[in-house]
Amino acid sequence: MWKPDRSVKKPIYQQIADYIERRITFGEFPPGSSLPSERKLADSLGVNRSTVILAYEELRASGIIESAKGSGTRVTRHKWGITPKQTPNWKTYVEGGTFLPNLPFIRRIREELRIAPGAIDFASGELSTDLFPNDIIRELLQTKSFQEDLGYDDPQGYSPLRETLVRFLETQLHIQSTESSILITSGSQQSLYLITQCLLSPGDAVAIEDPSYCYSLPMFQSAGLRLFRLPVDDEGMNPDDIIALHRQHRIRMLFLNPNFQNPTGSVLSLERKTRLLSIASELGIPIVEDDPFTLTSFEGTPPPTLKSLDKTGNVLYIGSLSKIAASGLRIGWLIAPQAVVSRLTDARQQMDFGLSRIPQWVANHFIAGGHFENQIHLLRKSLKLKRDSLMSGLHDIMGDSVSFMEPQGGLNIWCKFNREVDDFKLLDEAIKRGVLFVPGSVYGSDQGHMRVSFARPRQDEIRQGLAQLYEALQEHK
Amino acid sequence: MWKPDRSVKKPIYQQIADYIERRITFGEFPPGSSLPSERKLADSLGVNRSTVILAYEELRASGIIESAKGSGTRVTRHKWGITPKQTPNWKTYVEGGTFLPNLPFIRRIREELRIAPGAIDFASGELSTDLFPNDIIRELLQTKSFQEDLGYDDPQGYSPLRETLVRFLETQLHIQSTESSILITSGSQQSLYLITQCLLSPGDAVAIEDPSYCYSLPMFQSAGLRLFRLPVDDEGMNPDDIIALHRQHRIRMLFLNPNFQNPTGSVLSLERKTRLLSIASELGIPIVEDDPFTLTSFEGTPPPTLKSLDKTGNVLYIGSLSKIAASGLRIGWLIAPQAVVSRLTDARQQMDFGLSRIPQWVANHFIAGGHFENQIHLLRKSLKLKRDSLMSGLHDIMGDSVSFMEPQGGLNIWCKFNREVDDFKLLDEAIKRGVLFVPGSVYGSDQGHMRVSFARPRQDEIRQGLAQLYEALQEHK
Numbered sequence: 001m002w003k004p005d006r007s008v009k010k011p012i013y014q015q016i017a018d019y020i021e022r023r024i025t026f027g028e029f030p031p032g033s034s035l036p037s038e039r040k041l042a043d044s045l046g047v048n049r050s051t052v053i054l055a056y057e058e059l060r061a062s063g064i065i066e067s068a069k070g071s072g073t074r075v076t077r078h079k080w081g082i083t084p085k086q087t088p089n090w091k092t093y094v095e096g097g098t099f100l101p102n103l104p105f106i107r108r109i110r111e112e113l114r115i116a117p118g119a120i121d122f123a124s125g126e127l128s129t130d131l132f133p134n135d136i137i138r139e140l141l142q143t144k145s146f147q148e149d150l151g152y153d154d155p156q157g158y159s160p161l162r163e164t165l166v167r168f169l170e171t172q173l174h175i176q177s178t179e180s181s182i183l184i185t186s187g188s189q190q191s192l193y194l195i196t197q198c199l200l201s202p203g204d205a206v207a208i209e210d211p212s213y214c215y216s217l218p219m220f221q222s223a224g225l226r227l228f229r230l231p232v233d234d235e236g237m238n239p240d241d242i243i244a245l246h247r248q249h250r251i252r253m254l255f256l257n258p259n260f261q262n263p264t265g266s267v268l269s270l271e272r273k274t275r276l277l278s279i280a281s282e283l284g285i286p287i288v289e290d291d292p293f294t295l296t297s298f299e300g301t302p303p304p305t306l307k308s309l310d311k312t313g314n315v316l317y318i319g320s321l322s323k324i325a326a327s328g329l330r331i332g333w334l335i336a337p338q339a340v341v342s343r344l345t346d347a348r349q350q351m352d353f354g355l356s357r358i359p360q361w362v363a364n365h366f367i368a369g370g371h372f373e374n375q376i377h378l379l380r381k382s383l384k385l386k387r388d389s390l391m392s393g394l395h396d397i398m399g400d401s402v403s404f405m406e407p408q409g410g411l412n413i414w415c416k417f418n419r420e421v422d423d424f425k426l427l428d429e430a431i432k433r434g435v436l437f438v439p440g441s442v443y444g445s446d447q448g449h450m451r452v453s454f455a456r457p458r459q460d461e462i463r464q465g466l467a468q469l470y471e472a473l474q475e476h477k
Numbered sequence: 478m479w480k481p482d483r484s485v486k487k488p489i490y491q492q493i494a495d496y497i498e499r500r501i502t503f504g505e506f507p508p509g510s511s512l513p514s515e516r517k518l519a520d521s522l523g524v525n526r527s528t529v530i531l532a533y534e535e536l537r538a539s540g541i542i543e544s545a546k547g548s549g550t551r552v553t554r555h556k557w558g559i560t561p562k563q564t565p566n567w568k569t570y571v572e573g574g575t576f577l578p579n580l581p582f583i584r585r586i587r588e589e590l591r592i593a594p595g596a597i598d599f600a601s602g603e604l605s606t607d608l609f610p611n612d613i614i615r616e617l618l619q620t621k622s623f624q625e626d627l628g629y630d631d632p633q634g635y636s637p638l639r640e641t642l643v644r645f646l647e648t649q650l651h652i653q654s655t656e657s658s659i660l661i662t663s664g665s666q667q668s669l670y671l672i673t674q675c676l677l678s679p680g681d682a683v684a685i686e687d688p689s690y691c692y693s694l695p696m697f698q699s700a701g702l703r704l705f706r707l708p709v710d711d712e713g714m715n716p717d718d719i720i721a722l723h724r725q726h727r728i729r730m731l732f733l734n735p736n737f738q739n740p741t742g743s744v745l746s747l748e749r750k751t752r753l754l755s756i757a758s759e760l761g762i763p764i765v766e767d768d769p770f771t772l773t774s775f776e777g778t779p780p781p782t783l784k785s786l787d788k789t790g791n792v793l794y795i796g797s798l799s800k801i802a803a804s805g806l807r808i809g810w811l812i813a814p815q816a817v818v819s820r821l822t823d824a825r826q827q828m829d830f831g832l833s834r835i836p837q838w839v840a841n842h843f844i845a846g847g848h849f850e851n852q853i854h855l856l857r858k859s860l861k862l863k864r865d866s867l868m869s870g871l872h873d874i875m876g877d878s879v880s881f882m883e884p885q886g887g888l889n890i891w892c893k894f895n896r897e898v899d900d901f902k903l904l905d906e907a908i909k910r911g912v913l914f915v916p917g918s919v920y921g922s923d924q925g926h927m928r929v930s931f932a933r934p935r936q937d938e939i940r941q942g943l944a945q946l947y948e949a950l951q952e953h954k
Contacts, residue, residue: 001636002655019655023815027790028658030814087789088763094820097675098700101823110632132627141623141835150609150803155587159478178479178496181505186663186829193828198574219827223575286565312564313504322830326627330833337507338500343571346578350696351670352663352829353799356807356836358618 003045012047013054020055021064024075031087035065035073043115100218105427105442112431120465122452123436125262125323125411131382131455132326133366133375140365148357155345157184157333158360164368165333172295172372174308175317177335183345184360186352187332188292191318192255194334194344195288196223205249208444209237211414213262213290214255215444229444230254232261234405236268239276246283253286259303260293263443263451264414265407267303274309281312288316292323293410295376298384302409313337321363323411323455325375330355331363383411383455386462390454393466401473411455414440417448421476426450429472435465480522489524490531497532498541501552508564512542512550520592577695582904582919589908597942599929600913602739602800602888608859608932609803610843610852617842625834632822634661634810635837641845642810649772649849651785652794654812660822663832664809665769668795669732671811671821672765673700682726685921686714688891690739690767691732692921706921707731709738711882713745716753723760730763736780737770740920740928741891742884744780751786758789765793769800770887772853775861779886790814798840800888800932802852807832808840860888860932863939867931870943878950888932891917894925898953903927906949912942 004015023029035041038056042049056073059065067073077087101107109123148158156162162179169175185191192214200206202224208214210229220227228245230237236258245251256276258268268276280287289306297303307317320332334344348354366372387406390413394402402415423439430437440449457465481492500506512518515533519526533550536542544550554564578584586600625635633639639656646652662668669691677683679701685691687706697704705722707714713735722728733753735745745753757764766783774780784794797809811821825831843849864883867890871879879892900916907914917926934942 001657022653023655023658026653026655026658027787027792028655028815030790033814033816087758088761088791090763090814090816093676093763094816096678096681097820097824098678099674099824099827101820102827107823126628129626129628134627137627138623141618143619146615146618148805149606150611150614150805151603151606152804176499176503178500178503178505180478181500181503186832189827190829197576199570201573201575204573217827222827281564284565286567286570310504313507314565315504327629327830328625328627328834330830337510337567338505339510339567339571343574343578346584347574347576350576350579350666350694350699352667353804353807355663356833357805358839359833359835362835 001044004047013051013058016041016045016047016052016055017058020059024064029075030090031075031077033075033090035075037072040115098222100222102218103216103442105423105439106216108427108431109436109438112436116434118434119431120435120461120468121456122454122465122469123438124456125453126327127323127379127411127455128458130458131379132328133371136366136371136375137326137329137362140362140369144365146358146361148361150357153354153357153360155349155354156180156341157182157355158357158364160368161331161360161364162333164364168367168372169319169335173302173305175305175335176308181335181338181341183334183336183341183348184355185320185332185334185348186330186355187322187327188290188318188320189332190348191332191334191344192217192288192290193219194347195253195316196220196225198343198347199340200225200252204252206253206255207242207245207251208255209257209261211263211440211443211445211449212255213257213443216442230256232264232266234266236261236266236272237276239272239279242276242279242283242285246285251283251285253288254280255288255290256306257290257292258306259291260296260407260410262292262410263412263438263440265405265410265412267408270304273304273306277306277309277311277314281314286314286316288318290318292320295324296380296383296411297409298380298387299408307335316340324379325366325372329359329363331359386454386457386459387413389459389462390452390466393463394452397463397466397470398473401470411453413452413454415450415452417450417473419448421448421473423447426472426476429475430469433468433472435468435472437469478521481524490528490535493518493522493524493529493532494535497536501541506552507567508552508554510552510567512552514549517592575699577699579695580693580919582900582916583693585904585908586913586915589913593911595911596908597912597938597945598933599931599942599946600915601933602930603804604800604856604888604932605935607935608856609805610848613843613848613852614803614839617839617846621842623835623838625838627834630831630834630837632826632831633657633818634659634832635834635841637845638808638837638841641841645844645849646796646812650779650782652782652812653785658812658815658818660811660813660818660825661832661837662797662809662811662825663807663829664799664804665767665795665797666809667825668809668811668821669694669765669767670696671824672730672793673697673702675820675824676817677702677729681729682722683730683732684719684722684728685732686734686738688740688917688920688922688926689732690734690920693919707733709741709743711743713738713743713749716749716756719753719756719760719762723762728760728762730765731757732765732767733783734767734769735783736768737773737884737887739770739887740889740915740917742882742887742889744885747781750781750783754783754786754788754791758791763791763793765795767795769797772801773857773860773888774886775857775864776885784812793817801856802843802849806836806840808836863931863934863936864890866936866939867929867943870940871929874940874943874947875950878947888930890929890931892927892929894927894950896925898925898950900924903949903953906952907946910945910949912945912949914946
């Protein structure tokens with residue numbers, strides 16, 4: 001990103017004014033459009049607010065921009081010799097569209113991470129950089145010769161990777177599949193998106209866990225779906241709840257994250273899994289099993305997936321490398337009946353014409369080359385250590401303020417505040433103190449919860465972050 | 478893909494029966510679902526139809542599948558001890574969804590390319606493998622050390638690539654931009670998709686060229702847009718047509734491919750470009766400039782893009798490496814006002830969580846390392862030779878049957894048949910003879926046209942392909 005150059009003679013404010021003028025001239029800020037607030041621009045350029053004020057002053061003086069009380073700073077129109085009617089009203093365009101923007105909380109957190117990369121990040125459900133197999137990937141790229149075709153890939157995904165995944169899923173998770181039943185996607189996110197766009201119609205009723213990561217995804221609302229909730233306890237959701245919901249609303253699909261559920265960390269018990277499969281099959285309702293975490297299982301044999309227990313092809317299974325190797329590979333997979341795979345493959349072609357073969361080729365070498373076992377072994381050990389640090393930190397620092405369950409896998413601890421808390425205010429106070437978490441309401445739960453991820457912050461940041469969080473909580477009283 | 482193993486003792490039909498049974502057991506073909514037709518399965522496995530008939534016979538005998546006259550072969554239900562009610566009716570799911578499937582013609586052509594990879598391909602608008610910079614990419618991967626973070630990328634795309642593109646676009650196309658006005662996308666396709674999903678609402682009127690590549694994209698219909706046509710002649714569309722259309726329908730956006738238009742190859746004249754920009758600005762209508770081909774310009778200076786002439790930020794510019802370097806990199810870009818870039822970036826995160834950094838890092842080294850100039854030089858030379866071969870072939874072989882204009886860039890020749898032709902029947906006859914093209918009606922034109930791409934077939938295939946095509950045309954009388 002452009003930053004002012006402190007080594008040259010031209011004053012910083014002047015550099016900024018020139019930079020903004022250039023962006024205006026290039027059409028990045030068309031006549032009539034809003035400029036970033038002084039604070040925001042100052043933060044993103046790493047300068048004092050007063051410098052930005054000077055820069056804006058300069059541009060105002062030359063008639064390029066104008067400010068009005070309450071409506072911020074805008075690019076003037078008259079300067080360009082055109083009337084307000086003569087440019088598109090971009091505001092109405094960006095506020096239109098059937099696809100809804102992300103939740104304000106999510107956008108706020110993302111923006112904060114962008115402008116304050118030093119914040120202690122309990123919000124991102126992502127591994128820290130040191131947990132990625134960086135060295136292995138670098139070595140793969142250099143030692144394996146890329147001999148693949150650089151044309152469009154097979155629309156269902158790179159065939160050798162799908163073959164490798166068949167063996168991987170069988171060995172690691174006892175899931176049986178063939179390469180023709182697998183669609184390679186840009187992470188789990190794309191699988192979920194394709195399902196909501198292609199298999200469900202506006203007005204369809206679907207059931208999700210409460211709380212649920214799905215609740216944080218506007219894609220469900222964008223697709224016009226009606227969401228019904230299946231409350232989660234220590235053993236996951238209760239399959240019998242589906243019966244009444246279905247009788248009343250004709251549930252068309254279930255979206256579940258049975259193992260180390262996001263955000264609660266709970267595992268659907270084997271008994272409930274069996275019962276769930278039987279009820280869903282009885283009622284003819286497909287289950288989407290979102291399974292990012294099973295292989296993170298900190299100790300012993302990971303819990304079985306629904307897919308491995310499914311006898312009737314009711315389960316659409318979604319997995320990915322994002323939480324167990326590296327999110328930046330953007331490699332996920334969907335296992336589904338042939339008719340579903342064909343439909344989704346066709347739609348994905350229309351949306352983005354498929355994935356680049358290069359990261360798929362990397363993922364294939366990574367898994368087929370036997371690197372995964374080592375990666376997952378180290379990852380489990382590190383995640384367990386981080387979970388332990390977070391738990392003892394929560395205990396020591398937050399004390400009676402929060403209660404939580406010990407997760408046996410995944411990346412999150414789900415905390416309940418032992419008194420009333422206003423999500424918005426608490427996040428605000430936390431941001432002021434340089435620490436981030438995700439408020440519980442993002443996942444559709446009542447206020448008074450937070451999701452604290454232990455995967456992203458470094459070990460040595462965890463206690464400091466919690467202290468800042470505790471301060472925020474105290475302030476918020 | 479799985480193929481029967483001819484080196485083992487087990488008979489081929491038995492291997493196929495076992496393979497199908499395995500797929501049924503794994504849920505790939507759930508109880509009640511349709512199996513591929515005998516012909517289709519035989520084609521895709523590379524065996525005789527009689528072998529598949531034997532395999533299906535075997536499965537029918539064991540009660541796993543059943544056939545009914547006229548409704549093909551299905552997986553039986555009773556075998557699995559469940560009643561029809563007890564599994565999801567996948568057919569209703571895959572036929573639902575707001576996102577529409579590809580046009581039957583397109584699916585037919587894709588399927589044919591998949592099962593008969595030896596066909597001579599005048600249909601794909603893609604470069605042949607030898608035109609990709611294969612050696613350079615392979616060398617880049619091995620010699621440059623990948624030191625990038627393997628986490629989620631910047632939602633707007635890899636920052637060094639955006640900075641490189643600013644210089645690239647300035648040097649190659651006189652387009653001025655800053656890295657903050659660029660969104661890296663999975664090819665042009667994703668830019669178009671994001672625009673239709675996020676900036677337009679169902680019922681909005683948009684205008685496209687007639688004929689137009691856009692017409693072949695069901696995403697416009699999926700988004701509920703009303704499409705109006707701007708007929709194209711030798712100098713492109715006529716800007717004055719917009720005025721009447723707008724008066725009647727309130728046009729919200731224009732989707733145009735001004736240089737070497739797909740499918741006609743025509744170039745919007747400079748005079749019309751200027752007039753277009755003035756009318757669009759006057760009426761406040763944004764223009765989406767889809768620009769995959771400008772840099773393929775066979776001789777002399779490429780024609781100017783609209784974006785380089787745009788003074789009011791009216792133009793959303795879409796480019797990509799697909800047609801000028803390699804489609805399999807899946808690297809495209811959108812240049813747009815800040816408000817639009819933010820909106821689309823947010824939506825893309827929800828759809829697929831952004832692109833992998835690896836191909837972006839490759840693309841950056843490819844462009845910044847000065848490899849592009851050499852690539853485009855060789856590409857122009859090869860494309861011109863192929864165009865010449867196709868033109869002389871059309872002249873010698875098809876003679877008076879077709880007329881066409883000589884394209885000065887791009888990948889296609891747009892042919893008009895000099896008599897009535899039934900698109901569907903002609904394609905059918907062509908497929909029988911192992912040659913593929915895209916019928917004109919796919920692009921919204923009247924019957925009696927075809928798009929013949931010269932980029933994909935090898936030089937030595939072109940005349941043979943045309944002979945087969947001519948045979949098909951004769952047969953179709």
